Amino acid sequence: MARRLPSAPPNLPGFSYLRVLGSGGFADVFLYEQNMPRRQVAVKVLLAAVVNDQVRQLFQAEANVMAQLSSHPSILTVFQAGLSADGRPYLVMEYCSGALSRRFRDEPLSVPDALRIGIKIASAVETAHRFGILHRDIKPSNILVTAYGHPVLSDFGIAATLGEAESSDAVGLSIPWSAPEVLLDESSGSVSAEVWSLGATVYSLLAGRSPFEQPGADNSSAALMSRIAQGKVPAINRADVPARLEIVLDRAMSRRPGSRQRTVLEFIRELQSVEADLGLAQTPLEVAMDDWAAATLADPDDKTRVSGVNSIDPHAARRRRKPPTGPGSRGEPQLLHSRSTPGASQTRIHRRGGRGRMMWALMAASLLTVGLSATAAALLVQRNAADIPVVSEIAGRLRSGTVVFTWSDAGLRPGDNYVVTLRTGEESRQKGTEFSVDATGRANVCLTVTVNREGKPGEPSGEKCVETAEGAP
Numbered sequence: 001m002a003r004r005l006p007s008a009p010p011n012l013p014g015f016s017y018l019r020v021l022g023s024g025g026f027a028d029v030f031l032y033e034q035n036m037p038r039r040q041v042a043v044k045v046l047l048a049a050v051v052n053d054q055v056r057q058l059f060q061a062e063a064n065v066m067a068q069l070s071s072h073p074s075i076l077t078v079f080q081a082g083l084s085a086d087g088r089p090y091l092v093m094e095y096c097s098g099a100l101s102r103r104f105r106d107e108p109l110s111v112p113d114a115l116r117i118g119i120k121i122a123s124a125v126e127t128a129h130r131f132g133i134l135h136r137d138i139k140p141s142n143i144l145v146t147a148y149g150h151p152v153l154s155d156f157g158i159a160a161t162l163g164e165a166e167s168s169d170a171v172g173l174s175i176p177w178s179a180p181e182v183l184l185d186e187s188s189g190s191v192s193a194e195v196w197s198l199g200a201t202v203y204s205l206l207a208g209r210s211p212f213e214q215p216g217a218d219n220s221s222a223a224l225m226s227r228i229a230q231g232k233v234p235a236i237n238r239a240d241v242p243a244r245l246e247i248v249l250d251r252a253m254s255r256r257p258g259s260r261q262r263t264v265l266e267f268i269r270e271l272q273s274v275e276a277d278l279g280l281a282q283t284p285l286e287v288a289m290d291d292w293a294a295a296t297l298a299d300p301d302d303k304t305r306v307s308g309v310n311s312i313d314p315h316a317a318r319r320r321r322k323p324p325t326g327p328g329s330r331g332e333p334q335l336l337h338s339r340s341t342p343g344a345s346q347t348r349i350h351r352r353g354g355r356g357r358m359m360w361a362l363m364a365a366s367l368l369t370v371g372l373s374a375t376a377a378a379l380l381v382q383r384n385a386a387d388i389p390v391v392s393e394i395a396g397r398l399r400s401g402t403v404v405f406t407w408s409d410a411g412l413r414p415g416d417n418y419v420v421t422l423r424t425g426e427e428s429r430q431k432g433t434e435f436s437v438d439a440t441g442r443a444n445v446c447l448t449v450t451v452n453r454e455g456k457p458g459e460p461s462g463e464k465c466v467e468t469a470e471g472a473p
Helices: 053-069 099-106 112-130 192-208 221-230 245-252 264-278 293-297 300-304 318-320 332-337 357-387
Strands: 015-023 027-035 037-045 076-082 091-094 143-145 152-153 394-399 402-407 416-424 427-430 434-438 445-455 464-467
Touching: 015 037, 015 152, 053 076, 053 091, 053 112, 053 264, 099 143, 112 152, 112 192, 112 264, 192 264, 245 264, 293 434, 394 445, 394 464, 402 445, 402 464, 434 445
Parallel strands: 076 434
Antiparallel strands: 015 027, 027 037, 037 091, 076 091, 143 152, 394 402, 402 434, 416 427, 416 445, 445 464
C-alpha cells in the first residue's frame, strides 16, 4: 500500500515552517521555528479528513493530559494548543529525536541503558496513573529522546482515565506491545495492561525486536496475536542479559494479569533491584508525590533505593520487618504517602510522676499540636493563594479568520501552567503566553486565563473579548 503524502503545513501565527517530521494515520508532525522565544518545536496537526466533533474532543483531551503531566522530566513537554486558520487542531511540543524507535532494531541497547530508560519511562507512567490516567499505547516508537539524551514518553492520543478505560473504545492499538486481554477485547486498558506493555518495551530494547516477533517467520497481525495469547515469552538469547532481568520481564508479560507486578511502581523496584545486582548506579525514581510527603522523607535516596535481595518476592519485606500498626496503616505501598513523626524514635516518656500526670501531659501536648497544626494550615492556605500570580493584561486581535490572544508572562515556576477558559466552556492548559481560536461562526470570542500551581488555581484574569462578526471572512 502506498504511503500517503503529508498534508499541507498550516500557517501558524508566530511560527515559521521548516520541514515534515513524520506522518501517521490521524495526524502529521512538522518542524517549525517559534519566533518568540526563538526555538525549534514539533507541531502535531490533525488531518482535515478525520476532524469531527469526536476527534476534536480526543485531541483536546490529549492536549489537556499532556499539559497536566508535562512537568514530569520523562514526559514530552507541550507548549500550547489551538486551531489553525483552516480549522485543524494542533499541538506545539518540545522537539525531540525519534531515533530510539530505529536504534533498538539496528543495534539493541546495552543492559544498563535499557534499565535506565525502562525505569524513567515507567516513572512517567506511574505518575500518570497517580493522576488517574492510562497511556494505552506504550511502545518504543512513543519514547523520544531530548537534546540532552533524556528519554520522554509521548503520544497520549488514546489515553483514558482509569475510570473510563473499562467502558471506552481505544481509537487504535499497537499489537506487538499490547497485553493479551486488550487484544482479545476483554479490556480496553488497565494498570496491569500498562505493566505488560512496559515489560514488552524493555524486552524490545534488549532483543532488537518485539517479544513475540520471530525473525524469518510469519509476523502478521494474526500470527502475533496468536503468540501473545499463548503467553509464552521467548528468551532474549543475550549472554549479558541476567537471568533475573528475564524473570522480571516474564512476570510483567504473564498471560494472567493477576500474576504480573501489581503496580508500575513494583515493576520499577524490580528493575532497580537488577541494577543493584549488577552493581550499577541506581536510576532514581521520578514519581510525583505530595509536597508534605516529600518533606517528611528525611533521606529520599535511602527511601527510594532498593537492594538486590529478594525484591522479586513481594512478601519478603513483610517477613523481615514488624507489620505496621495503627489506624490507616497499609504497609509498604503507602511509603510515599505516610507521614512520619519527626523524632519519634528518640521520644521517651518517664513514668516517675504517675500515670495521671503522664496522661494530662499527653492530652495537653495533643491539644497544642492540633492548635498549632490548624494555625499553620490556615497560614499555609493563605500564603499559597497569595503566591499564585494573576494574569493582568490580555491582548487579542483577529487575523486571517483566527483570534490570537497574547499576554505577558505572569511569572510561572517550573510545573506551573496557564488554564485558558473560553466563555463557551472549552478549557486548555499550556505553558505559552499565546492562544489561538478559530473565529469561524463566532460573533465574538471571550476568554480568561488562570495560573495553575501544584494543582491549585489562582485568581482568573479579567475576561478579554474580541469581536469577529465584521472582520471575519
